[in-house]
Amino acid sequence: MSDNTQNTQQKPGAVQTTGHAWDGDLQEYNNPLPRWWLWCFYGTAVFAILYWFMYPSWPVGDTWLKGLKVVDYVTVDKATGKEQQKEFRWNTRSQLLEDMGEAADNKQRKDMLIKVQAASFDQIVKDPKMMEFVRSVGKGLFGDNCAACHGRGGQGVVGMYPNLTDDAWLWGGHMDKIQETISQGRRGFMPAFGAVLKPDQLSDVTDYVLTLSGEAKPSEASDRGKEIFQGQIGGCYYCHGADAKGLPSQGSANLTDKIWEIVNIPAMKTPQEKKKAIEEFVAKGVNNTRIMPTWKGRLKDDDIKLLAVYVHQLGGAK
Amino acid sequence: MSEETVLYQKRIQIYPRSVKGRFRNLKTGILVLAYAVYFFLPWLRWERPNAPSQAVLYDLPGRHFYIFGLTVQVQDIFWLAGVLIIFAILLFFVTGLAGRVWCGYFCFQTLWTDLYMMIEHWVQGERPARMRLDKGPWNREKLIKRGGTYALWLLVALWTGFTFTAYWIDAPTLLVDMLLGRAPYAAYFTTLFLTATTFVMAGLAREQVCTYMCPYARFQSAMFDHDTLIISYDQKRGEGTNGRAKLGKGLKTHEERQAQGAGDCVDCGYCVQVCPVGIDIRNGLQYQCISCALCIDACDTIMDNLKWPRGLVSYTSEKALQGQKSTLLKPKTIGYGVILTAATAVLAWSIATRSPYTGTVEQIRQPLYTRLSDGGIRNTYEIKLNNKLTAPMVVSIRIEGLPGATLDMDGMEQLELAPQERIKLLARVQIPPVQAGQGSAEHDKVTFVIAPLEGAKSDPVRRQVPFYVPEGGQ
Numbered sequence: 001m002s003d004n005t006q007n008t009q010q011k012p013g014a015v016q017t018t019g020h021a022w023d024g025d026l027q028e029y030n031n032p033l034p035r036w037w038l039w040c041f042y043g044t045a046v047f048a049i050l051y052w053f054m055y056p057s058w059p060v061g062d063t064w065l066k067g068l069k070v071v072d073y074v075t076v077d078k079a080t081g082k083e084q085q086k087e088f089r090w091n092t093r094s095q096l097l098e099d100m101g102e103a104a105d106n107k108q109r110k111d112m113l114i115k116v117q118a119a120s121f122d123q124i125v126k127d128p129k130m131m132e133f134v135r136s137v138g139k140g141l142f143g144d145n146c147a148a149c150h151g152r153g154g155q156g157v158v159g160m161y162p163n164l165t166d167d168a169w170l171w172g173g174h175m176d177k178i179q180e181t182i183s184q185g186r187r188g189f190m191p192a193f194g195a196v197l198k199p200d201q202l203s204d205v206t207d208y209v210l211t212l213s214g215e216a217k218p219s220e221a222s223d224r225g226k227e228i229f230q231g232q233i234g235g236c237y238y239c240h241g242a243d244a245k246g247l248p249s250q251g252s253a254n255l256t257d258k259i260w261e262i263v264n265i266p267a268m269k270t271p272q273e274k275k276k277a278i279e280e281f282v283a284k285g286v287n288n289t290r291i292m293p294t295w296k297g298r299l300k301d302d303d304i305k306l307l308a309v310y311v312h313q314l315g316g317a318k
Numbered sequence: 319m320s321e322e323t324v325l326y327q328k329r330i331q332i333y334p335r336s337v338k339g340r341f342r343n344l345k346t347g348i349l350v351l352a353y354a355v356y357f358f359l360p361w362l363r364w365e366r367p368n369a370p371s372q373a374v375l376y377d378l379p380g381r382h383f384y385i386f387g388l389t390v391q392v393q394d395i396f397w398l399a400g401v402l403i404i405f406a407i408l409l410f411f412v413t414g415l416a417g418r419v420w421c422g423y424f425c426f427q428t429l430w431t432d433l434y435m436m437i438e439h440w441v442q443g444e445r446p447a448r449m450r451l452d453k454g455p456w457n458r459e460k461l462i463k464r465g466g467t468y469a470l471w472l473l474v475a476l477w478t479g480f481t482f483t484a485y486w487i488d489a490p491t492l493l494v495d496m497l498l499g500r501a502p503y504a505a506y507f508t509t510l511f512l513t514a515t516t517f518v519m520a521g522l523a524r525e526q527v528c529t530y531m532c533p534y535a536r537f538q539s540a541m542f543d544h545d546t547l548i549i550s551y552d553q554k555r556g557e558g559t560n561g562r563a564k565l566g567k568g569l570k571t572h573e574e575r576q577a578q579g580a581g582d583c584v585d586c587g588y589c590v591q592v593c594p595v596g597i598d599i600r601n602g603l604q605y606q607c608i609s610c611a612l613c614i615d616a617c618d619t620i621m622d623n624l625k626w627p628r629g630l631v632s633y634t635s636e637k638a639l640q641g642q643k644s645t646l647l648k649p650k651t652i653g654y655g656v657i658l659t660a661a662t663a664v665l666a667w668s669i670a671t672r673s674p675y676t677g678t679v680e681q682i683r684q685p686l687y688t689r690l691s692d693g694g695i696r697n698t699y700e701i702k703l704n705n706k707l708t709a710p711m712v713v714s715i716r717i718e719g720l721p722g723a724t725l726d727m728d729g730m731e732q733l734e735l736a737p738q739e740r741i742k743l744l745a746r747v748q749i750p751p752v753q754a755g756q757g758s759a760e761h762d763k764v765t766f767v768i769a770p771l772e773g774a775k776s777d778p779v780r781r782q783v784p785f786y787v788p789e790g791g792q
Contacts, residue, residue: 016324032327037530128730132742153684165688165698257691258751266689316696316726316746 056091073097113137117302121175124309131313138310141303145295146311154314158264160289167316168259172248179308181292182299188251188290193234194283201228205236206279212244212255215265215274262286331452332525334435335445335591339615348423349432357477360484368737369708376486382738388669389738391706393676400665407661411654413538415646416547421535422609427527430478430520431594434471441467445591471521472513479512525595529606539605544636545644549609551600551631553639556583562600572626582630586620589613589631599631675711675735676704677768679745679781686786693751697785701743701766705735711773715745720764720785723749732771752787761787 017027052058055067069090074083075097088094103109112133116124124130143152150156154164162170170188171181193202201224208225210216228234230242237244239252246254253261260266263277295304362373364386370377375384383390390397412419421428442448442463451460483505484492495501496509519527528535542548556562558581565584569575575582583600590598592613595606599613617631635644682698690696705711714732717725725731726746735741747764764785769778 030325032324034329034526034530035326036329036526038326125728128733128741128743131728131730131744135742135744151685153682155685155688163688165685165696166690168691254691258689258693259691313728313744316690 054090056089071095071098074101113302116306121309121312125175125313131309134306134309135313138306141299141307142310145299146307154311156261158260158267159262162261163259164311164314165316166259168254168257168261169248169315170246170251170253170261173312173315175308175312177248178311179304182304182307182311183294183296183301185294186251186290186292188286190239190252190286192283192285192287194285197228197234197282201225201233202279202283203275205229205234205282206275209244209255209278209282210271210274213258216271329526330596332594332596333445333448333452333591334594334596334612335588335616336439337588337592337612337615337619339612339618341611341615345423345432345610345612349429352424352429353433357481360481360489366708370488372488374485375488378486380738389706389708391676391704393704394672397665397669400661400668404658404661404665407654407658409534409538410541411651411658413541414543414546414650414654417542417549418535418538418607418609421528421538422611425608427519427532428608428610430474430516431524433474434520434524435594437470437474438467441470468521471517475513475516475520476509478516479509482512483508525606528595528608535608536605543648543650545646545648547633547635548603549599549607549611549614549631550603550634550639551583551589552629552634553600555581556600556630557581572624582621582626584620584624588616588620592616672706673779674705674707674774674776675713675770675779676702676706677713677715677766677779677781678702679766679768679783681783681786687788689788690748694748695752695787696746696748697764699745699747699766699783701745701768702740703735703743703768704740705738707774708737709773710737711735712771714769714771715743716767716769717747718765718767719782720747720749720761723747723764723785747785749785749787761785 016030016032018030021027052065053067054069056064057067058065066089070087071090071094072085072087073094075086076083088097112130116130116133119127119130124134142150142154146154149161150164151161156163156165167173169177171177171186193205197205204221204225205228206225207216207219207222208229211218211222216222229236229240229244239247239250240255241247241252244255246252258266263281265274265277268274268277299307359374360372363371364373364384365371366384366389369382369389370384372384373386377384381392409420438448442451451463454460480493480496486508487502487505492501492505496505523531558575558579560579561581562583562585563569563575563578563580564586569578569580572582589600590596590613592615593599594610594612595608597604597606599607611633614631614633618628621628621630637644678701680700680702682700686697688696688698701715703713705713712732712734715725715727716731717723724747726748727743730743733743745766749761752761762785763782766781766783767778768781770776
């Protein structure tokens with residue numbers, strides 16, 4: 001600034017130059033730095049060297065210097081299921097594990113967990129704070145354990161894994177029942193009728209089934225099918241019930257609603273297509289393809305309770 | 319180059335002399351005011367139901383900033399950005415107009431250095447006494463005076479550090495906890511860290527901070543123009559035709575000096591001695607100058623003694639020095655002024671119209687929809703509610719704009735929010751079966767209306783969100 005000020009008293013040469021000259025007359029001013037600045041610079045160099053010893057730093061061959069700083073964290077041994085204290089050289093991954101451990105130890109979270117475990121199902125669903133907690137923790141548990149089959153949002157896969165978000169429950173939709181389903185597992189079964197019924201009987205039953213949910217209008221064929229369904233030849237009513245609404249104790253499907261768990265009727269365009277698909281299914285039945293594993297022992301009872309509430313609210317909480 | 323080139327040099331110690339005058343009084347006034355605010359604010363109480371009773375408290379664990387009657391929530395933190403923008407523009411505006419006013423009068427480095435120099439002056443005496451003490455051997459006197467100064471500095475630094483910490487935790491509790499050794503680790507660290515920096519920066523480093531560390535000092539100079547107020551020495555008057563001259567034989571009165579061609583500057587050096595950054599203002603505008611105006615006070619004192627007119631060193635501008643007229647209303651100044659006014663107005667409007675609560679609605683997209691047993695379609699939403707008040711409120715949630723739709727929130731359609739409660743709720747919206755061929759256009763949006771029933775007066779929050787119906791209702 002002093003250079004272009006008119007009233008400056010500085011004479012040329014009042015500021016020392018470095019003594020170098022380029023192109024004959026180009027010189028460089030020397031404004032000496034204070035010495036403490038230099039010491040600060042040395043200080044940063046010392047800091048860097050200390051850092052190399054404390055934290056992961058230099059690559060050495062196939063590996064690297066690990067540093068002296070260690071992180072403690074608690075981990076669950078996969079084989080024995082026991083918690084154990086671990087110590088690891090500092091890196092961002094071990095730091096994350098430590099932070100996660102601290103998060104699990106968070107007092108608010110622990111208090112809430114105790115509160116939820118002590119509450120009954122009906123108390124939980126009426127309490128906005130507890131439900132917020134259940135949705136938050138349940139989402140993680142569901143994602144880790146259930147989403148592989150039922151999907152991240154519980155929507156399932158038609159023909160394979162039941163949709164948990166709709167209002168139809170094969171094994172009962174109350175939280176007690178859901179808890180039972182998760183704890184004990186379930187095995188879906190329907191006998192193959194291909195060998196029991198003649199082809200025309202199979203066709204008649206199929207016509208009847210389609211009328212139950214309004215997919216087809218009653219006809220003579222469906223009346224014949226009804227007799228097979230409700231009578232001793234087919235005996236379908238044993239499991240599906242006389243009203244065809246299914247029995248939760250059997251895990252049998254409600255045939256009168258718009259939900260199709262195995263045969264994807266809504267995706268089919270023509271009546272012929274729908275009929276063919278159901279005929280094929282009734283002929284084949286379900287055997288060893290619809291199995292829900294047992295989670296008792298694999299999951300903590302507390303977690304199963306949380307999951308029961310979580311799955312219940314996924315499906316509309318009714 | 320005859321002498322050896324030195325790239326680093328030992329710091330030249332500055333012993334500023336004290337001075338009395340208008341600008342000294344102004345600076346002292348600002349210092350007292352600023353300290354009164356800084357040191358007493360954490361102790362001021364403010365009654366709030368269900369919330370801390372400290373008038374100004376930045377509650378980080380609770381995610382709330384309490385500033386008198388205003389409670390700033392996490393999501394309102396953009397106000398802080400607004401405040402920072404306003405301060406930045408204010409700095410540009412003032413600097414363009416009146417130079418480094420911030421540096422000279424308001425910067426905490428200047429304020430604390432000033433206080434530390436006052437302590438130094440009080441214990442060790444005036445400039446010559448301090449220089450003598452500094453040069454002298456480490457005897458009893460030096461030990462007591464230096465030790466006393468440092469002890470007082472340390473006390474000020476400690477209280478400064480503690481006061482800063484007290485803005486983040488309830489002050490009376492913090493004081494007791496710290497004395498009993500049960501305050502959080504972070505409180506001790508913050509206090510001691512600020513104690514150390516205050517002591518080092520205001521006691522030891524002083525002008526080195528402004529000259530070598532502070533970026534503002536450098537870029538403020540870049541905002542100057544020829545109309546900017548600067549502190550300057552009147553070269554023409556001071557130097558005359560034959561340069562400045564000390565008061566000597568035949569150079570005593572104004573007339574004698576005029577006859578000899580000597581300027582009005584009597585070269586007493588007072589302006590140099592009072593300078594806290596150790597420059598000679600007569601050498602012109604320099605980057606070290608923090609515009610504290612103490613050299614004006616010094617020169618005015620001398621001129622008053624000689625009964626000559628004041629203003630040999632004064633606030634002026636480059637244009638005025640060249641005999642031209644300074645204009646303060648320039649496009650640059652006006653522009654900064656307009657932006658400053660606009661930014662302040664926007665912030666004030668945003669704070670004044672803040673709602674007592676917030677409500678947001680987000681569609682859950684996995685799964686996008688669910689077909690129900692009666693053929694109806696359900697979409698689910700996550701509603702986030704936040705009661706910003708320190709009192710409970712009752713909020714009701716309903717939907718509109720979607721024909722035949724029903725809302726199911728498990729009885730939480732109406733709920734009481736505790737003071738400052740944040741909560742996430744699940745909402746299910748379902749419509750009866752849609753016939754094939756029926757257009758989905760009237761079924762693609764739903765509006766949530768979140769209205770306060772009790773505890774707050776405000777217009778309902780309306781959130782329009784998508785409602786997904788699969789192709790043709792199938």
